[in-house]
Amino acid sequence: xxxxxxxxxxxxxxxxxxxxxxxxxxxxxxxxxxxxxxxxxxxxxxxxxxxxxxxxxxxxxxxxxxxxxxxxxxxxxxxxxxx
Amino acid sequence: xxxxxxxxxxxxxxxxxxxxxxxxxxxxxxxxxxxxxxxxxxxxxxxxxxxxxxxxxxxxxxxxxxxxxxxxxxxxxxxxxxxxxxxxxxxxxxxxxxxxxxxxxxxxxxxxxxxxxxxxxxxxxxxxxxxxxxxxxxxxxxxxxxxxxxxxxxxxxxxxxxxxxxxxxxxxxxxxxxxxxxxxxxxxxxxxxxxxxxxxxxxxxxxxxxxxxxxxxxxxxxxxxxxxxxxxxxxxxxxxxxxxxxxxxxxxxxxxxxxxxxxxxx
Ligand SMILES: Nc1ncnc2c1ncn2[C@@H]1O[C@H](COP(=O)(O)OP(=O)(O)OP(=O)(O)O)[C@@H](O)[C@H]1O
Ligand SMILES: [Mg+2]
Numbered sequence: 001x002x003x004x005x006x007x008x009x010x011x012x013x014x015x016x017x018x019x020x021x022x023x024x025x026x027x028x029x030x031x032x033x034x035x036x037x038x039x040x041x042x043x044x045x046x047x048x049x050x051x052x053x054x055x056x057x058x059x060x061x062x063x064x065x066x067x068x069x070x071x072x073x074x075x076x077x078x079x080x081x082x083x
Numbered sequence: 084x085x086x087x088x089x090x091x092x093x094x095x096x097x098x099x100x101x102x103x104x105x106x107x108x109x110x111x112x113x114x115x116x117x118x119x120x121x122x123x124x125x126x127x128x129x130x131x132x133x134x135x136x137x138x139x140x141x142x143x144x145x146x147x148x149x150x151x152x153x154x155x156x157x158x159x160x161x162x163x164x165x166x167x168x169x170x171x172x173x174x175x176x177x178x179x180x181x182x183x184x185x186x187x188x189x190x191x192x193x194x195x196x197x198x199x200x201x202x203x204x205x206x207x208x209x210x211x212x213x214x215x216x217x218x219x220x221x222x223x224x225x226x227x228x229x230x231x232x233x234x235x236x237x238x239x240x241x242x243x244x245x246x247x248x249x250x251x252x253x254x255x256x257x258x259x260x261x262x263x264x265x266x267x268x269x270x271x272x273x274x275x276x277x278x279x280x281x282x283x284x285x286x287x288x289x290x291x292x293x294x295x296x297x298x299x300x301x302x303x304x305x306x307x308x309x310x311x312x313x314x315x316x317x318x319x320x321x322x323x324x325x326x327x328x329x330x331x332x333x334x335x336x337x338x339x340x341x342x343x344x345x346x347x348x349x
Contacts, residue, residue, distance in 0.1 A: 009267025015274050018231050022238055022278065 023067070027060055034058055041071065050076040086117075086198040088191055090220035092244075094236030096207030098228045099257035102293060104204040105133045106304040106312070107224075110319035112168035113304070116199040119159065121191075122173035123216035124206040125181055131172050135300020136160050145174035148186040155193045164305070169198075179211045184218030191219035209243060217244065223252040224284060229259055229270040238279060253284035255318065260289045272329070285318035286330055287311050 038058050045051055052074040059070045091100050091107075101124070108120040122130035125145065131137040142151065142158035152158050155171070162168035171190075174181060194201055205216035217223070223244050227237040237254070244252050256272055263269035272286055292309035296302060303312035304319070310330075317327045 011264075011267050011270045011274065014231050014270050015278070018234055018270075018278060021231075021235060025235065025239060026242070 027067075034060060041073070045073060049078045052076050084199075085195045086201055087222060088195065088201045088203070088220045089222045089224060090203040090205050090216050090249075091224045091226060092205035092213065092216065092240055093207065093226040093233070094209060094240040095227075095233045098233050099226050099255075099287070100207075101129045101133055101204050102297070103224065103226055103255055103257070103287075103315070103318075104130060104202050105302045106315035107319055107322065108168060108200070108202050109134075109162075109165065109302040110304040110315055111200050111322070112162070112165040114319065114323065115167065117167045117197070118200045118202065119169040119171060119194055119198050120202045120204065121171045122204045123182075123187070123212065124204060125173045125212065125215075126175065126178050127206065128173040128175045130170060130204050131160075132300060133297055134170055134302065135163060136170055136172075137300075140172050143172045143174040144190070145177050145181045147171070147190055148182050155190055156197075164301075179206070179215070182215050184215050187215045188219045209239065213243070217247050217249070220247075220249065223249045224255055225252045225279075225281065226255050226257055227275065227279075228257050229264075229275060234270070234275055234278060241279065241281060251282065253282045254279060255285045255287060256283070257287045258289040259286055283329070284321055285314055287314040287318075288330070 038056065041058070042051070042053055042056065055072075055074045057070075057072040061068050061070055091104050093100050101122075104120050108118050112118045120130060120134075121144065122128055123144070124130075128143075131140060139160045141160075144158070146152045147155050147158045159169040159171055162170070171194075191201055191203075201219075203216050203220055206212035225237050225240055225244075227233045241252055244250075254275075256275055259272070260269055264271045272283065276283060288310050290303070290309055290311035292303050292306060293311050296306060296309065296312075302315075303309040304315040306312045314330060317330070320327045
């Protein structure tokens with residue numbers, strides 16, 4: 001019994017469960033943020049290339065150990081560089 | 084000079100917001116700061132009893148908002164012990180819709196120039212009451228206990244504070260039980276710091292003296308022998324810009340540690 005307690009102190013479980021649950025909580029909160037980001041990316045990129053706004057995808061992928069922002073932006077046409 | 088407007092909030096209920104406001108309010112006043120504590124928990128007024136001021140209330144926050152009383156200062160209750168400490172009580176028989184964020188901002192604006200600190204005791208939750216309490220604040224103290232649910236809610240609150248443009252909230256970890264931390268059965272301050280990643284303002288131990296002091300209506304910060312009181316005195320010093328080392332999370336040093344302290348003349 002003693003050995004068991006020392007190897008699996010309940011606080012370790014608490015920390016692990018908390019980390020997991022917060023990854024989900026935070027990802028949900030950030031959907032609003034992603035919308036804003038999407039708008040701004042469209043504005044920024046459209047200055048240089050024509051993109052397919054409808055097909056543009058941005059995702060926040062969060063796992064326990066890392067989080068990444070993945071964007072898929074179909075390019076319709078590259079603009080001629082301005083002289 | 085405009086005073087600092089600080090909201091004390093948590094998300095989860097019952098983690099120690101009101102206790103913290105009473106103690107740091109009193110602690111700041113002990114240091115000769117002019118302080119007003121606003122109880123924004125409309126319908127569930129508590130700060131008055133924690134301060135032992137429940138018999139002196141005439142007007143409340145909603146009366147001020149609705150201009151039933153002529154000015155904010157008419158509604159302020161002076162503390163029993165400290166002449167530079169004031170309470171603006173919540174209304175007890177109204178509900179949370181009785182106040183708007185705009186009214187809260189107007190009330191705080193009226194007080195700002197007369198006080199060094201305006202401390203706002205936020206209700207639990209993230210709805211209207213929270214929005215009111217946060218509206219006028221430019222700083223925030225987030226309270227949590229070392230439990231999953233409280234820390235999770237604190238995380239949510241930190242996000243919501245950001246939306247209100249309060250970007251640097253600070254954390255008070257309340258009701259820490261050193262003996263449980265030592266056994267590995269309670270998250271300790273490092274675990275919580277890692278997760279929430281905001282600046283630590285204080286660690287307050289779980290302390291029976293808090294209950295005793297609430298019974299008496301005398302904040303523990305006034306009691307030289309209370310450990311929680313000591314922790315709150317440290318919180319106050321940090322708020323005032325002093326560098327104060329954090330209490331040993333392991334609690335009391337053992338016999339040997341005490342012996343060592345005596346030898347070192349501490
Ligand atoms: N450090 C502590 N040690 C022991 N008891 C404590 C401590 N801090 C708070 N308490 C007790 O916990 C209870 C809740 O505290 P408090 O009323 O301050 O919480 P709150 O966050 O304001 O609650 P609410 O969300 O209902 O407004 C009270 O009974 C109080 O005495
Ligand atoms: Mg309270």
